[in-house]
Amino acid sequence: MKGLGLLLAAALVAAAPAADAHGPTRQKVTRSVAIAAPPDKVWSLVGDFAAMDRWHPAVEKTQAEGGNTPGATRVLVLKGGGEIAEKLERYEPEKRSYFYRITDVNIDVLPVANYSAWIEVKPGDGGGALVEWRGAFYRGYMNNDPPEQYNDEAARTAVTGVYDAGLANLKALAEGQ
């Protein structure tokens, strides 16, 4: 396994793939984390589309163009190999939210297709923050009868692993500073 491999291996192994469905249907994953830090501080970490390596532990570096203007692009170079190309679709600093989609990824790096996602920092309890990461995507294998490593379950498990790892690290960074 390449790319997010080590990070996600545990999650992939832990999930028993479901008996397989035939046609692909759009999947969704929503993960969130409560952080004991002001929303603005959390947003200053997570809100820069051009610097995902600042907070996500699987990202080695971010090759970005266009800053935080809709239409901006970034290539996430992953630790251990693999790249994900993404485009910023909406940027709403007043809501501490942005929306982006993947424009190119090898399904051996992340087994998804037609992936789009939101990241949003909301006010949480006691002056803290609640960070929500929501993804909508299809499995990587878009025809009928996918191999097990490219089925719906594999896609959801991989995305869940990415989100949980990122949010846990974001929490540690924001609360530790």
Next chain:
Amino acid sequence: MRSAAALLLLLLLAPGWTGGAQAQLAWITNQGADTVSVLDTAAGTVVATLPVSGAPAGVAVAPDASAVFITGPADRSVQRIDAGRRTVDARRTLGDGPLGIDADPDGRRLYVADWYGNRLFVLDTGTLETLAEIPVGRAPSGVAVAPRRGLVLVANRDDDSVSLVDPAAGRVTATVPVGRHPFGIAVDPDERRAWVANVESDDVSVIDLDAARTVAAVPVGSTPYAVAVTPDGALAFVTDQHDDTVSAIDTAALRVVATIPVAGFPEGIAAHPDGTRVFVANWFGNAVSVIDTAGLRVIAEIPTGDGSRAFGRFIAGR
């Protein structure tokens, strides 16, 4: 004024529509939950939640509102719901990926697009048996009947075209180029024009059905998915999936007159037959947004189930 005229027109044109209690229901396929939410559109509440199968996506209500047909792309099924008893009373597997669906006002025929099979199935509504199988373009998605023209329109997503199908003759009579990746499609009540949401070109193609060609492209929001036209034909509403909005198009001026925020990831959309409201299924928001067509704003949001899709004509009446 608009609604009274629309209602009158509707009653004159659609003898199959009874106007009874069933017509007040909306049938929302919830793809993640494998259920159908039954909404009382007058009360704005979910009155029943029915178990179905196959990550249900497409939906079409029978012209007399006695039955509802849904597609389950994940298990390649077509299911018929008895609207009175609110249970699935018939089911079959079909093709490679049944998705878009519409019911003929004749009450006898059902049309189902096969996403992977690049064909349109004509089914008998009573037995769900195949009456005909008609090759169309690649990745057919939305289906809309134009009954007085004897046509069925099919949006071919991967061909950037719409097939005009003569189901009686069992063949495509014209293939109309539209924008990039057409998905949802609707025919206006007088069957003069068809409206097609183009997911990749962020616009809606307007097809003149006499000329069988695209006569306009109306820019809308990001990733337009499906279209509904009001019974008086004055407004077309388009779900902008990635913008979490609905664009309202003035069909005479051919421009957007309002952009209405809704719950997350709007997909299926249908106008109530009285013309006063439009219902929007939100896939990420797990809710139906109700739009007031006079005020062009959301007046209610009704929680449904996980992954509300409702791709098709999910309220009876035309």
